[in-house]
Amino acid sequence: MDWVPIVFGTFKVVMLGIGMYFAIKWHYDQGKKLERGAVLRAGGTMVAVFALSLLGLGLLVFGLSRMLGLDLSLP
Incomplete structure (x- = not known):
């Protein structure tokens, strides 16, 4: 069961990284329009x-x- 925090931590970092990428991209695209x-x-x-x-x-x-x-x- 020592692998569970590693997998969950990796998943969390990857998901937050993807979310931050799309948030920055969305704000950048909105900045062009508005x-x-x-x-x-x-x-x-x-x-x-x-x-x-x-x-x-x-x-x-x-x-x-x-x-x-x-x-x-x-x-």
Whole structure:
């Protein structure tokens, strides 16, 4: 079972890298089409959606792990 964190970590890095590539490409393409203010607004909206999604996922995982009885206390 020592391979599980390696596989999950690699998967996470690859998926985040792909996501960052497409996010940068999307913003670059939008910058060509729209004016600067609209691009900044769209970027801010995407950051807010990402942050809220991350917060929601963290709370969901924390609640699920507490429900399953996992010990999440710091050493």
